[in-house]
Amino acid sequence: MRIRRLDTGPLDVSPVAAGRLLTPEGERRAFWQIAEEMPVAILLNGETFAVMMMTPADIEDFAVGFALTEGIVEAAEDIESLRIAEAADGMICNLTLDPARIEKVEGRRRTLAGRAGCGICGAQSLEAVLPAPRRVARTALPGAExxxxxxxxxxxxxxxxxxxxxxxxxxxxxxxxxxxxxxxDIGRHNALDKLAGALARDGRDASRGFVLLSSRVSVEMVQKAAAIGAPLVAAVSAPSALALRVAARAGIVLACRAGRDIMLFDDTALTAPLKED
Structure with a gap:
């Protein structure tokens, strides 16, 4: 298997986000390293098969492993070549295979989109993954208590x-x-969809409160929160870097539990650490 990776430059998989760490005793300025998240398109002989959200590290291993676990190939040697390149807001992995193998999995393109773990994994274009979020009207936000x-x-x-x-x-x-x-729900994004439906059916305005999740905050969770107009999303796990960027564009504030404390992220997307005075 030949692997060609175009010069993508260094990828920071742990960018820094700033915010306020809320504690029972008070609050202080804090900086966190968070995980990067990026759409990666899997192409088979130049045709899009699926788009998966992932941390952009060890992408060669991911592309080969994905082909194996999805039954596209039976062995790594079945992949003639692998080409990795940057694309708008993401990356592309093009696997060159025997056309007969692609014919066997052609019908799988549709089934990849709807898994319980991810609401956008399996979309068939990078553009479909990252539509511009709805801008949420700024309202009074909840306090630490x-x-x-x-x-x-x-x-x-x-x-x-x-x-x-x-x-x-x-x-x-x-x-x-x-x-x-x-x-x-067994799926975190399904649970949020159910909540959105319940709010709509009851005629409740999501801007008059906030959304709380028992799961992590990935970009699709922010997109769903923006669609219903929630000004703040709190979760038990930290957001991804992409979730923070999209939340900043949507005007949504993100928070997460940090042991007994709560990290309330700035709504200005990612930032470099400030020097201490």
């Missing part, structure tokens, strides 16, 4: 997880931190 109350109150409302120990939850909380509505 409200965020602590919401995080503390969510577990008791996760009825399914208490039984199956598995499902994710998406909750709508008022500005005081009271958990008003919860929806659960």
């Amino acid at each position: 409200a965020l602590f109350a919401a995080f503390d109150g969510l577990p008791a409302r996760q009825v399914m997880k208490q039984v199956n120990k598995t499902t994710h939850a998406a909750a709508f909380c008022d500005r005081g931190g009271a958990v008003e509505l919860v929806r659960e």
Whole structure:
């Protein structure tokens, strides 16, 4: 197998984000290294097969492993060549194969989009992955006490997880931190879709509170929150770098739990650490 990687320059897979670390005792300025997230298009003989969201490290291994685990090839030797290059807002991996192998998996293009783990993995173009987010109207945001109350109150409302120990939850909380509505699902993005539907059916305005997630915040979760007009998304795990960038464009503030504390990220996307005075 021949591998050709065009000069993409250094990829920072741990950019730095700034924010305020909220603690029971007060708050302080903080800087976090967070994981990068990027759409990577998998092409078979130049034709798009799927687009997957990933951390842009060890991309050669990912491309070969994806081809193996998806049944596209039976061995790495079945890949004649692998070409990796930059694209707008992402990267492209083009695998050159025997055309007969591609014919066998042609029908799989449609089935890759709808997995429980990712709402946009399997989209067939980079443009489809990163549409411009809706701009959310700025409203009053919850204070530290409200965020602590919401995080503390969510577990008791996760009825399914208490039984199956598995499902994710998406909750709508008022500005005081009271958990008003919860929806659960095996897929984190499905849980948020259910919450969006419940809010719409009840005629509730998402801008009058915030969304709380039991999962990590990836870019598609930000896009969904923007679609319903939620001004803040809090989660138990840190956002990806791409999620922070898209949230900044949408005017959404992101927060995550950090042990007993809460990290409230700046709404100015990524930033370099400031020098201490």
